[in-house]
Amino acid sequence: MKKRLKYIILLILIFLLTGCSHENHGSLTVVTEAGFAPYEYYSGGKIVGIDIDIASEIAKRLNKRLIIKDVAFDSIINEIKTGKSDLGAAGISYNPERALEVDFTVNYAVSRQVILVKENSLITSSKTLDGKVAVQLGSVADTYLTENRPDLTIVREKKFLAAIEDLKDNKVDAVVMDELPAKKLISKDIKILPEEIMSDSYGMIVKKGNEELLNVCNEVINELIQTGKMDEIILKHTLLKENKGENNIFNKFYKTVIYDGRYKFIFEGLKNTILMSVGAVIIGIIIGTIIAIIRNYHDETGKLKFFNLIAKTYVTIIRGTPSILQLMIIYYLIFKTSSINIVIVGILSFGINSGAYVAEIIRAGLNSVARGQVEAGYALGLNYRRVISYIVFPQAVKNILPALGNEFITLVKETAVGAYIGILELTKASDIIASRTYDYFFPLILIALIYLTITYILSKLVDKMEKRLNNAKN
Amino acid sequence: MLKIKDLKKDFGEKKVLKGINLTVNKGDVLGIIGPSGCGKSTLLRCINYLEKPTSGMIILDNKEITNKDNLANLRKKVGMVFQHFNLFENLKVIDNIILAPVKLGLLNKKEALIKADELLKKIGLEDKKDYYPRQLSGGQKQRIAIVRALIMNPELMLFDEPTSALDPEMIGEVTSLMRQIAKEGMTMIVISHETNFIKNFATRIALMEDGQITLEGTPKELLGKLKKNKVKDFLSKVENI
Numbered sequence: 001m002k003k004r005l006k007y008i009i010l011l012i013l014i015f016l017l018t019g020c021s022h023e024n025h026g027s028l029t030v031v032t033e034a035g036f037a038p039y040e041y042y043s044g045g046k047i048v049g050i051d052i053d054i055a056s057e058i059a060k061r062l063n064k065r066l067i068i069k070d071v072a073f074d075s076i077i078n079e080i081k082t083g084k085s086d087l088g089a090a091g092i093s094y095n096p097e098r099a100l101e102v103d104f105t106v107n108y109a110v111s112r113q114v115i116l117v118k119e120n121s122l123i124t125s126s127k128t129l130d131g132k133v134a135v136q137l138g139s140v141a142d143t144y145l146t147e148n149r150p151d152l153t154i155v156r157e158k159k160f161l162a163a164i165e166d167l168k169d170n171k172v173d174a175v176v177m178d179e180l181p182a183k184k185l186i187s188k189d190i191k192i193l194p195e196e197i198m199s200d201s202y203g204m205i206v207k208k209g210n211e212e213l214l215n216v217c218n219e220v221i222n223e224l225i226q227t228g229k230m231d232e233i234i235l236k237h238t239l240l241k242e243n244k245g246e247n248n249i250f251n252k253f254y255k256t257v258i259y260d261g262r263y264k265f266i267f268e269g270l271k272n273t274i275l276m277s278v279g280a281v282i283i284g285i286i287i288g289t290i291i292a293i294i295r296n297y298h299d300e301t302g303k304l305k306f307f308n309l310i311a312k313t314y315v316t317i318i319r320g321t322p323s324i325l326q327l328m329i330i331y332y333l334i335f336k337t338s339s340i341n342i343v344i345v346g347i348l349s350f351g352i353n354s355g356a357y358v359a360e361i362i363r364a365g366l367n368s369v370a371r372g373q374v375e376a377g378y379a380l381g382l383n384y385r386r387v388i389s390y391i392v393f394p395q396a397v398k399n400i401l402p403a404l405g406n407e408f409i410t411l412v413k414e415t416a417v418g419a420y421i422g423i424l425e426l427t428k429a430s431d432i433i434a435s436r437t438y439d440y441f442f443p444l445i446l447i448a449l450i451y452l453t454i455t456y457i458l459s460k461l462v463d464k465m466e467k468r469l470n471n472a473k474n
Numbered sequence: 475m476l477k478i479k480d481l482k483k484d485f486g487e488k489k490v491l492k493g494i495n496l497t498v499n500k501g502d503v504l505g506i507i508g509p510s511g512c513g514k515s516t517l518l519r520c521i522n523y524l525e526k527p528t529s530g531m532i533i534l535d536n537k538e539i540t541n542k543d544n545l546a547n548l549r550k551k552v553g554m555v556f557q558h559f560n561l562f563e564n565l566k567v568i569d570n571i572i573l574a575p576v577k578l579g580l581l582n583k584k585e586a587l588i589k590a591d592e593l594l595k596k597i598g599l600e601d602k603k604d605y606y607p608r609q610l611s612g613g614q615k616q617r618i619a620i621v622r623a624l625i626m627n628p629e630l631m632l633f634d635e636p637t638s639a640l641d642p643e644m645i646g647e648v649t650s651l652m653r654q655i656a657k658e659g660m661t662m663i664v665i666s667h668e669t670n671f672i673k674n675f676a677t678r679i680a681l682m683e684d685g686q687i688t689l690e691g692t693p694k695e696l697l698g699k700l701k702k703n704k705v706k707d708f709l710s711k712v713e714n715i
Contacts, residue, residue, distance in 0.1 A: 375524055376560035376619075380574035380626065381549035390573060394564040 027065040029339075030055045031085035033073040035159055035435035037181050038237035039091040039109075039202075042432050045264045051089035051204070053233045054108060058087065058220045062213075070432075071422035072158065074138040077101055080207050082336045087213065088205035091178065093140035103208050105217040107201035108230060112179040113141050115193040116167060116186070123174055126197045131173035134163035140200050141176040159431065164190070165440050180234075185438055252442045262433050269429030270450060276346045276415040276425065281408050283351025288358025291315065293388070295359070296366050300374075300384060311359070318356035324417045326353055331421045346418040346425075350411060357407055365400035366392055398469040405462030409455050426450060475500045475661060476521070476630060481530035483516055490516045492685035493530070498630070503662045505676030507669065513685045514665045518632050521663070522552045535629070550578065553623030557635040559615040561607035561622070567594075568603040571622045580626065593621045597651060613644030617651055624655070631655070633664040637671075649675070673697075 032040045032051060040049035047068045059066035069085055076092070079085040080102050093111065094104050117123045123130065129152065135141040137156040145154055155172050157163040164185055166172045175182075182192055204221075206213045224230040257263050291311045298308035318326065327349040335345055369392045377387035419428035430443040437443070476498040483491040490513045498504055506514050519525040521532060523545055532539045539548050562570050571593070572586035581589065594600040597617045607615055616636055623631060633652065637645045649671050656662060656675065666672050672679060672693075679696050681689040689696060 370560075370563075372556060372558050372560035373562060376554075376556060376562065377574075378524060379522055379549060379552075379554040379556075380622070381546055381578055382574055383546070386577055390577070391562050391564065 027067050028055070028059040028062055028087060029067045029069060029085040030059075030087045030089050031069045031071055031076050031079040032088070032090040033076065034068075034070045035161065035431060036073075036091050036178075037184060037435065038234070039180070040089070042265070042436055043260060045261045048237070050109065050233055050237050051091065053237075054204070054221065054224065054230075055087060055089045057224060058217050061216055061220050069422055070424070070428075072420050073136065075421060077205070078332055080205050082332055083207055084332075084336070084339070086206065086210075087217065091202050092205055093200040094203050095140070095143060097143075098205070101208070102205040103210065103214055104203040104205055105214060106221055107203050108221045108225065109202045109234065110199060111140070111202055112196040112199045113144065113176055114179045114182055114196050116164070116175040116177065116182055116190055117173070117193065118167065118170070119189045119191055121173065123193070125193060125195045129174060129197070132171070134166045134172040134175045136160040136163060136177065139177070141178075141197075144198055144200075145176060159435065161434055161438065161440055164438075252437075252439065255437045255439070256433055256442050256446060260436070262436070265424065265429040265432050266426070266446075266450070268424050269426040269447075272343055272346075272418070272423055273412065273415050273425040274454075275343060276350055276418060276423070277408065277412045279344075279347035280350035280354050280411055280415070281404075283347065284354030284358045284407070284411070285404070287352065287355030288360075288362055291355065291359035292362035292366065295363055296388070297384060315356045315359055318353055319360075323350070323353045323414055324420055327417055327421060342418075342421055342423050345421065346415065346423050350415055350418075353414070354407060354411055357410075358404065361403040361407060362396070362400055365396035365403070368399045369395045401469060402462050402466045405458065405465060409458045409462070412454055412458070413451060475535060477531075477533040478521070479531040479533070481517070481520060481532065482528045483513075483520055483525060484528045490685055491520065491527075494685075494687060496680065496687065498661060498663060500629075500661055501659055501677075503656050503664065503675060503677045505672035505679045506663065506665045506682055507667075507672060507679060508682035512682045514682050515634055517682070518554075518634050518663060518665055521632060522549055522554055524554075550580070550626060551629045553626055553628035553631040555616070555619050555623055555631065555633045555636050557639050559607070559612070559619045559639070561615055561619055563607055566604050566606055567599070567610070567618055570607070570618065571625055574622075575625050586625070589625055590621070593624060594618075597621060611644060612640045613647045616640065616644075616648045620648075620651055620655070628660075630661045630663070633662065633666070635665050635667065638667055 030052070032047065032049075034040045034042055034047040034049070036049075038049055039051045040047055042048070047070060052068065055068075056066050069079070071079060073090060076088045076090050077098065080088045088102070091109075091111065092098070092104075094107070098104070115123065115126065115129060122128065129149070132153045132155055133145060133149075134155040134157055135145060137158055139160070142154070142156060145152060155163070155166060157166065160175070160177050160181065163172070163175045163177065167175050167190060168187075176197055179192070179196070186192060204217055206217065221230075224233070255262075257266065291314065294304055294307045294311045298304045327346070330349045330352075331342070331345050366388070373391055373395065374387055377391045382390070415423075415425055416427040418425050419431065422428075424432075426447050430447040433443040434440045476496075478494055478496040481491055481494040481496075482489070494517055496504075506517070508514050516525055520527045523539065534548055534551065537544060539545060561567075562573070565573065568587070568590055571590040572581075572583065575581040575589075576583050576586050590603070591600060594603055597620075599614060599618065602610060602614065602618075607618075610618070620636075636652070637648050640648065645668065649668065652662075652664070653675060664672065664676065674693075676693060678691065679689075679693055680687050681696075
């Protein structure tokens with residue numbers, strides 16, 4: 001038992017260390033949110049787009065390898081500020097507030113913010129724009145409308161695709177977004193109003209004071225514009241056509257899963273979801289057991305006051321804050337400067353989170369054993385360690401194991417939060433595919449079915465385990 | 475052999491033991507009687523430190539029990555039998571009996587198994603050694619709990635109402651085992667509501683009321699005092715239940 005535990009800890013350490021050794025001095029890390037065609041999107045399993053082409057020109061000039069990181073749009077500035085990424089390229093518009101946080105390159109594209117409405121809408125211009133308007137959270141349209149149009153109700157969606165879905169379902173009256181991606185989205189009943197609500201220029205961002213990189217970026221961008229290559233790049237990505245075809249379920253399945261190797265995202269997502277769940281549950285059990293023993297030992301003997309206080313505080317903090325905040329704090333504050341693999345950050349964060357719940361599960365399990373069992377052990381001269389390991393724990397297991405199984409099921413779903421820092425797990429995979437097919441519904445249902453399958457199998461296993469433990473009892 | 479001096483125990487505001495003085499000599503069978511809530515069980519549990527006394531002294535074999543080393547030693551020398559048997563539910567009968575002597579290094583496993591077999595034969599339950607406690611009757615469980623305490627070779631045995639959780643027809647098998655052990659010279663402290671049993675069985679009886687020992691003596695002495703004392707009321711009350 002002890003030996004096995006040692007091996008598990010050793011394995012985790014090796015895992016962590018290999019994760020840490022990803023550091024790359026000869027590389028340029030570009031951070032983006034790859035759901036913003038034609039600036040950045042997935043094609044053939046890779047992130048491509050106008051921003052990516054420009055970034056790879058910059059990497060070429062620096063003679064560095066290009067690494068692309070896909071995170072949530074509102075995490076991009078954080079990535080640059082903390083030095084986790086070198087260059088932010090995500091169709092980011094200049095605004096003075098952002099310029100206080102990071103440095104902007106020269107503009108390389110002008111974006112026109114346009115209004116999308118339903119074909120039969122009464123809204124015809126920015127003057128008649130009224131009611132509920134959907135935007136992408138943190139986008140330039142969001143900032144502009146928030147400041148200048150207090151008369152509107154603004155619905156902030158994480159993805160502009162979700163904003164379009166809102167419009168389709170009549171949940172909002174209009175969408176305000178960049179013209180280039182908007183053009184790719186107009187369907188039968190949605191139109192773009194000719195008048196722009198504002199225009200804006202896109203720049204890339206670097207960490208404040210990183211003159212060296214900033215100069216190279218400006219140089220490359222200016223050259224691309226002067227030689228006419230920039231127009232070529234923009235044209236290439238704008239004209240890219242999505243396989244349309246008939247709107248039946250088979251075609252939807254084909255588009256979502258098979259076309260362009262999209263199943264790769266689902267497999268990768270599934271792999272990371274499982275990896276994070278299993279890793280986190282192992283860490284959770286280790287932490288949880290230690291915490292539960294400390295607290296139980298304290299309750300039993302009155303010793304270890306200090307450690308008990310720490311254990312209690314840990315459980316209070318972890319159970320009292322959202323797991324998404326814990327993940328972000330661990331990623332952006334604790335691992336601020338290290339280039340640790342994000343899946344490992346996910347495992348650690350969810351493991352630390354789960355540890356608090358596991359601790360309470362084990363503690364409750366130990367407390368569920370009749371008091372007389374413990375006293376009989378003490379009365380025979382056995383000490384705490386022996387009473388716990390030969391008498392209490394074996395009896396607590398039948399209460400602990402099923403609860404642990406349920407915790408594992410919860411954890412599988414919890415890992416969806418990992419998408420927030422850019423971990424490609426199942427929900428992120430669905431996001432990526434939706435951003436290419438412009439159809440949110442089908443990938444979401446597909447991913448939901450995958451989650452359901454995993455959790456269904458797990459809950460059946462828990463049921464079985466429960467039955468076996470109960471049978472052993474009778 | 476056992477000396478208790480001015481033993482006090484508070485549970486928060488509530489004073490449960492208000493200064494107990496007691497001496498038990500080798501070979502004594504001390505029966506403690508008294509109404510429920512008078513502190514009998516607490517006194518017994520204080521003797522082997524399942525409850526930590528608030529103040530006072532417990533002296534076993536001329537050694538005061540205070541620190542941890544003494545405590546482990548004390549518990550090896552003092553066996554305890556509980557009202558609800560408290561056999562380890564996860565272990566077979568045989569493992570219940572040999573767990574403590576083997577883990578504490580008093581006997582090696584082979585010796586322990588031989589001795590456990592002997593003891594089980596003595597109580598006629600050798601065919602039950604691979605049963606789990608849940609498969610046994612209350613009387614069988616309590617006899618095995620007694621054997622589990624006996625294998626430690628204790629100098630003193632504490633019985634905390636050993637028959638009060640039993641069906642009436644099973645009381646006899648437990649009390650006769652206790653008689654047998656007493657006959658072999660074991661020093662015992664017994665709390666029981668079986669007044670008849672106590673009267674015939676104990677060499678000395680102590681009456682506890684409200685956290686104090688109010689009367690003490692041989693059964694004969696005590697019976698002599700009964701006529702003018704409320705002990706009689708109590709004893710007859712118990713008998714009538």
